[in-house]
Amino acid sequence: KQEVTQIPAALSVPEGENLVLNCSFTDSAIYNLQWFRQDPGKGLTSLLLIQSSQREQTSGRLNASLDKSSGRSTLYIAASQPGDSATYLCAVLADYKLSFGAGTTVTVRA
Amino acid sequence: GAVVSQHPSRVICKSGTSVKIECRSLDFQATTMFWYRQFPKQSLMLMATSNEGSKATYEQGVEKDKFLINHASLTLSTLTVTSAHPEDSSFYICSASPPSGLTSTDTQYFGPGTRLTVL
Numbered sequence: 384k385q386e387v388t389q390i391p392a393a394l395s396v397p398e399g400e401n402l403v404l405n406c407s408f409t410d411s412a413i414y415n416l417q418w419f420r421q422d423p424g425k426g427l428t429s430l431l432l433i434q435s436s437q438r439e440q441t442s443g444r445l446n447a448s449l450d451k452s453s454g455r456s457t458l459y460i461a462a463s464q465p466g467d468s469a470t471y472l473c474a475v476l477a478d479y480k481l482s483f484g485a486g487t488t489v490t491v492r493a
Numbered sequence: 494g495a496v497v498s499q500h501p502s503r504v505i506c507k508s509g510t511s512v513k514i515e516c517r518s519l520d521f522q523a524t525t526m527f528w529y530r531q532f533p534k535q536s537l538m539l540m541a542t543s544n545e546g547s548k549a550t551y552e553q554g555v556e557k558d559k560f561l562i563n564h565a566s567l568t569l570s571t572l573t574v575t576s577a578h579p580e581d582s583s584f585y586i587c588s589a590s591p592p593s594g595l596t597s598t599d600t601q602y603f604g605p606g607t608r609l610t611v612l
Contacts, residue, residue, distance in 0.1 A: 426499075426606045429602075481601065482539075483537040485534065485536040
């Protein structure tokens with residue numbers, strides 16, 4: 384069974400600092416990995432999707448890397464802003480199912 | 494972009510009653526829809542996968558007689574929580590995948606979620 388772990392569970396940084404969020408998964412036979420953002424009491428917004436054959440994806444201030452063989456992904460958010468405060472979830476797709484981590488809750492202090 | 498809606502966004506009911514949650518794909522046909530449950534501070538857990546016109550496939554540990562899923566059309570799936578109890582209180586999220594060719598079949602589009610509180 385695929386297990387997805389996110390570390391740290393929570394993170395608080397001053398505005399302008401770069402964020403590093405980690406995700407690990409136990410079974411490397413994945414199709415892709417996605418990073419999502421979830422605001423309190425809301426649904427999910429897809430941020431980045433990395434296919435298993437790719438090493439990284441970038442969108443604006445966000446960059447995600449994938450090392451499938453070691454079962455790790457890292458989400459980097461540059462120059463954090465208070466609006467980046469949210470919970471970030473990573474999920475891996477395998478056997479047509481998404482397995483999610485518990486998320487990292489980020490607070491960016493103004 | 495692809496939009497998925499859920500209704501209601503929030504529901505409070507008494508123990509023993511049944512609650513129906515709707516999930517709609519607004520601008521695409523969803524051959525497959527997924528239902529997830531999320532408890533506070535925990536990850537989303539897949540409950541079941543439904544394909545239009547066929548019975549849903551439930552994950553291990555999910556009671557199919559308690560969580561009834563119907564995917565009667567390519568744009569609508571419903572989850573009915575039967576005889577709800579306080580332990581069923583949770584955040585329920587659906588997602589939908591469009592058919593291959595319209596966009597990546599790897600992509601699931603998520604609804605905004607439904608907060609269920611059972612008193």
